Amino acid sequence: AQSVTQPDIHITVSEGASLELRCNYSYGATPYLFWYVQSPGQGLQLLLKYFSGDTLVQGIKGFEAEFKRSQSSFNLRKPSVHWSDAAEYFCAVGQGAQKLVFGQGTRLTINP
């Protein structure tokens, strides 16, 4: 069965610093990969997705992610974080019948 691991439960960065959130997946074939963001008390919003093609994908809010098949990773990056980026971030892999398997989430705190 597919699985997703987000090794970092909580990350703190300073405003303006760069960010990288890690995601590792377990899947036999080329995966469908997603990053979602959840602001406090809200539902989940899609940041970006990877299906095939260019391994560097651009998303909303200045985020990007790189698919590395050799490392089974799909890490999320942002060159300069803003205080409004404080949220919880979820990596997910697509499974049969249009289902998603989520990682445990990474909570991002921004220091002023």
Place this chain on the structure above:
Amino acid sequence: DAGITQSPRHKVTETGTPVTLRCHQTENHRYMYWYRQDPGHGLRLIHYSYGVKDTDKGEVSDGYSVSRSKTEDFLLTLESATSSQTSVYFCAISDRTSGSFDEQYFGPGTRLTVT
């Protein structure tokens, strides 16, 4: 924003009582999902539907049942609520328009407390 509403948004109930949560969509999407979110576990799939009257179990389906009698509504029932079912419940929808795998759109969530 995708037209997804969940009701109620908050509910407190007692152990042993039945509870029904409702998800309503205005997007005419084929697929609907119920997840629960708990600290340290991310989101886990409870049940999903791939059409009217077509449902299947997810990862954590014990103690839950679902029904979908109309495209727009997907109901989640806790037959006899337990404290372990205290959680935040999210509904999601998707549609296979691209032929591959479409993103899921999420509702605002329902916070359920079982005392």
